[in-house]
Amino acid sequence: MTMLITGATGHLGRLVIDSLLRRGVPADQIVAGARTPASAADLPVTVVEFDYDRPETLAPALQGVDTVLLISASVPGVRVPQHAAVIDAAAAAGVSRLIYTSVTRADTSELLLAGEHKMTEELIAASGIPSTILRNNWYHENQLASAQQAAAAGVLLSSSGDGRIASASRIDFAEAAAAVLTGTGHEGTVYELSGDTAWTAEDLAAAISDAAGSPVAVTHLSARDHAAALTAAGLDEGTVGFLTTLDANVAAGALDDDRSDLRDLIGRPTTPLAEVLRSAL
Numbered sequence: 001m002t003m004l005i006t007g008a009t010g011h012l013g014r015l016v017i018d019s020l021l022r023r024g025v026p027a028d029q030i031v032a033g034a035r036t037p038a039s040a041a042d043l044p045v046t047v048v049e050f051d052y053d054r055p056e057t058l059a060p061a062l063q064g065v066d067t068v069l070l071i072s073a074s075v076p077g078v079r080v081p082q083h084a085a086v087i088d089a090a091a092a093a094g095v096s097r098l099i100y101t102s103v104t105r106a107d108t109s110e111l112l113l114a115g116e117h118k119m120t121e122e123l124i125a126a127s128g129i130p131s132t133i134l135r136n137n138w139y140h141e142n143q144l145a146s147a148q149q150a151a152a153a154g155v156l157l158s159s160s161g162d163g164r165i166a167s168a169s170r171i172d173f174a175e176a177a178a179a180v181l182t183g184t185g186h187e188g189t190v191y192e193l194s195g196d197t198a199w200t201a202e203d204l205a206a207a208i209s210d211a212a213g214s215p216v217a218v219t220h221l222s223a224r225d226h227a228a229a230l231t232a233a234g235l236d237e238g239t240v241g242f243l244t245t246l247d248a249n250v251a252a253g254a255l256d257d258d259r260s261d262l263r264d265l266i267g268r269p270t271t272p273l274a275e276v277l278r279s280a281l
């Protein structure tokens with residue numbers, strides 16, 4: 001049983017491979033797919049070139065592979081053709097299982113990043129390959145840069161109101177992927193993977209205060225004032241648009257969730273946001 005992990009040089013891919021090895025999967029049954037194999041040379045498994053933008057790398061890498069974990073590509077806007085190339089190659093190679101990292105409620109979500117995931121899920125369904133969809137919520141780790149700034153300034157800017165984010169740590173998402181890769185009976189299942197405790201901007205500020213040992217207060221802003229403040233801080237127009245749209249999505253509940261799929265798959269409570277903040281701050 002050979003499994004290929006795409007994006008193996010990334011944060012999540014590396015953690016999935018770690019988790020597979022810790023679960024006792026023999027190293028010779030794990031194939032790390034990397035756009036630049038040299039960047040994965042430290043991994044103790046077989047490394048193959050696997051570039052979503054170069055279809056000629058995909059078919060050779062998939063020879064003899066039973067299961068593929070397709071970790072979504074990293075650049076929004078070009079991901080659908082990249083994912084389509086992998087799905088087509090997996091179908092042509094006759095892989096027996098495809099697992100894909102999607103996003104919370106991808107099929108109905110207004111979240112600005114959801115459209116490409118929804119389209120990818122549809123391509124996977126149309127391919128006929130038995131599949132499992134891992135709809136990963138927000139990473140705790142996404143908050144670290146803004147948490148560091150907030151800790152230094154004593155202020156957290158927000159236009160997400162009382163909106164909640166049910167984030168989880170990358171390691172928990174990686175362990176869920178490894179549980180599905182090594183388990184049986186997951187075909188045809190969509191998992192909504194979220195942390196046990198959803199948090200608001202006020203909760204985040206309190207957690208940063210605790211972790212940093214200095215007070216952090218939330219300044220609640222309208223979307224327009226938030227955009228103006230971020231622009232004044234020197235952020236480019238694209239980043240300002242991304243951050244304020246994200247806060248509007250959060251305010252509307254796009255990342256709130258209370259399902260226990262993640263806890264159930266990993267067999268333990270999810271890692272609290274505070275723990276990730278404490279180790280970083």
Ligand SMILES: NC(=O)c1ccc[n+]([C@@H]2O[C@H](COP(=O)([O-])OP(=O)(O)OC[C@H]3O[C@@H](n4cnc5c(N)ncnc54)[C@H](OP(=O)(O)O)[C@@H]3O)[C@@H](O)[C@H]2O)c1
Binds near residue numbers: 008034071137139
């Ligand atoms: N849930 C969330 O909050 C959240 C946040 C950020 C990202 N994501 C999504 O989750 C994915 C994994 O997260 P991560 O933290 O592991 O991201 P990451 O560290 O940026 O890793 C992304 C991986 O995708 C690979 N990749 C990008 N373009 C590729 C291509 N054309 N062909 C082959 N591989 C390619 C990268 O390879 P290189 O090393 O060669 O660049 C890298 O291995 C991201 O790619 C993104 O789709 C989710």
